[in-house]
Amino acid sequence: MPGDITINICMGTGGIAAGGEAVMSAFEDALASADIAASVKKHCAAHKVGCRGFCARDVLVDVIENGGKHTYEYIKPDMVKRIVEEHLAGGQPVQEWLVKEDYHTFHGKQVRAVLADCGEMDPEDIEAYAGRGGYEAALKSLTSLAPTDIIEELKRSGLRGRGGAGFPTGLKWEMARNEPGDTKYIICNADEGDPGAFMDRSLVEGNPHAVIEGMLIGAYAIGAQRGYVYIRAEYPLAVQRLTIALGQARERGFLGRNIQNTGFDFDIKVKLGAGAFVCGEETALIASIEGNRGMPRAKPPFPAQKGLWGKPTVINNVETLANVPYIMRKGSGWFAGFGTEKSKGTKVFALTGKIRNSGLIEVPFGISLREIIFDIGGGIEGDRKLKAVQTGGPSGGCIPASLMETSVDYESLASAGSIVGSGGMVVLDETDCMVNVAKYFLEFTKSESCGKCIPCRVGTMRLLEILTRITSGKGRPGDVELLQELSEDIKMTSLCGLGQTAPNPVLSTIRYFKDEYDAHIIERRCPAGVCKSFIAFTVLEEFCKGCMACVRVCPSGAIVGEKKKPHRIVQDVCIKCGACFATCKFQAVRKRAVYGEIHTR
């Protein structure tokens, strides 16, 4: 007699993009088919679950039986039938499709605290969350704890804001609680905008109830009657799951009037952001909820004093709030057991870039960058050389390979010239040009500045222009110093966090990679072979088979030559897109520096 079998199919945005929905319906179809014995069907249930973290291996499917778990990777709908027949019905896992060693090393050094339930349960089912202890913390808080007890517990836990600034959450709540007035608000900031970041999206998609529960506890602690979730409209799945979760929480009496007969009233509204990065800044976010243009204002007064509609308001990031129910359930001691002296707990990072295992990871503070990149991430793609890690998105900086022992915590990353930020972590290798990386982020901040203050609006544009001139071979001696001076002025005089941190990518790359800037400006070469002005593509005649492959992919018609005869690239016509370089199977297309040497394959 087989025991109950649960099949968990990754249906986060990553899983769906890889075909999760088709895999899900393939399981449902296979389980409904006449070939499968009724006894098996009765004990099998397929569930969609949120992000599993290892998005590179999607679609991931867990088969859980008697507490044992088998995980399959890269599952396509046509593979489902065999899994159902051999594993579910036959009891023999399909060995060749199971995850390999690297899946386990990927998880080896991770600690899943806030992500404990993410990817393990159906995010659209409040019962699944409740079954794993969900809403226990809220119930306990509302019925047997005073608001000040909750704040004290949070202060003991050492939880700091996960949105970037790292402000102690308990202190923030206490400030709002101590403000006079009956009307207060709690806002969940889900306007995750850093390029390449998907921590908050995955959390809301994978465990929306934890965010709601965190807000409920927060509301009770500070005395708020209404909450808002300010979430990007570009996250349709997260919005959908959050809306479903809110409806379920209302039905179960965790939101609305007289919550669980405690006499406490609280409800949450969803407010969609219109795609402005600056609306992640708290005062701009408040302006946006109020129906005004999302532009920051000067602080003080801080939102905890005068926030939404002029009332005391707490704004917490998604991950911060999702941590709260776990801290209240498992205790501040449990939480403070992870991390370092000043940075307690765990942090979710979106590990991307030139890394072998990209995905969503959760690690305790204090882990080294090396452990993240080489143990969890599995090292650099193609075994190239690690150059730097960019953390904190457009507000952060680049930490060079020589500092890989740096501990990942608020203070250490700051002293290395970067920040923890909201959790973006982009790995760069020797084929990345650091000037170009700085330019990429400035391109972003220049476009996303709200335009209110001059240093940010005009200053970031001028930074970008100087970087562009350096990468296009027109850099001049003194440009590096000019970049530094302007960066410092922008940092010191900008109105909000966006402008105050926008020059960080420039400053940190100059700090650690000044030689690359000098190579561009003085030697007129791009050491990584990225900047087009410094490279040329040529065909090595002795390698060229005349296969015409490069001729076909060239978008500008720059390659001439007949079949089976060596081709030639007309330099005046070539736009240096590199399509020929990527296409040539015989390594006949070579990238070379116009002056000096570059990294080549």
Place this chain on the structure above:
Amino acid sequence: MVRFTLDDQEIVVPEGITVLEAARRSGIFIPTLCDDSRLEPFGGCRLCVVQVQGIPRLVTACTTPVAEGMRVQSTNEEIERRRRTIVELILSDHPNDCMVCEKAGDCNLQELAYFYDLRTNRFYGQRSQRLVKDQNPFIERDMEKCILCGKCVRACYDIQGVGAIDFTSRGFTAKIAPPFEKDLDCEFCGQCVSVCPTGALMSKQSLGKGRQKDVQEVDTICPYCGCGCNLTLHVSRNEVVRVTSRPDTINEGWLCVKGRFGYSFINSPDRLKTPLIKKDGKFAEATWEETFDYVATRLGAIKSKHGPDAIGGLSSARCSNEENYLFQKFMRAAIGTNNVDHCARL
């Protein structure tokens, strides 16, 4: 009252005012392009940055309220260096055509460029593409000169309660525009023109009529209605070329469309300067004696034939109180009727 230190000088000011306002009252100059004490603080131009002891970052004097015991440094080498960079950045996105600019000589930005001796600029590059040819009748909008200080937006929204313009777009392309970037279509009070620190917003009627240094300013009272707003007429070559109002007056410098733009009648060729009497179906110029005689004769005749109530008098809000008093006295005592009214309903 709050006691604080500004540049080693102990200052006592009322609670709640900003560092910038306190500095103004103490005669200490702090540059600004976006602040106006009549408008909500904005903190956009960042020129008024000052150092406050205990705060690592520079803060803007216009948004920082004075606190007891605060120690503020309004100027030093670092502050001035950063301010200079900001002016450089503004000028790097500005036409810099002061030679032909209407506003030259009366332009806050030009003053700052002079103050910081910006003969050369470390920054150059793309300029905002904001040229607007606006077909509205009153306000010339040369948005390339706009520095996005937002004063016009605040004046329009907070003072006039209209909200005809606002910020739009993002990043370097941010600009101030009417809805959908159409032509300006508002009540044309011109408060925006009056607060603009550069030549971005000008009165169309004044263009080419003389820069500020060439005009003589004459203070007077607006004749249009009973509000009695203070006006300053700007006179050049015996012609009123512009009307403004001083911020330290009863109307705080705010005017309406009539007071600010309704002055072209002064030099209009159609303006009546002598009385006209219709003779043989045509109006002909007459002397005042002739006219008084004629009016007295005709009114006397009507009164004796039809009685005093056959006559009604309508006077003007543009007359003074004394004139209106005399007029009703005349109607009641001389004519003998209560049929008297006045066009106070503008």
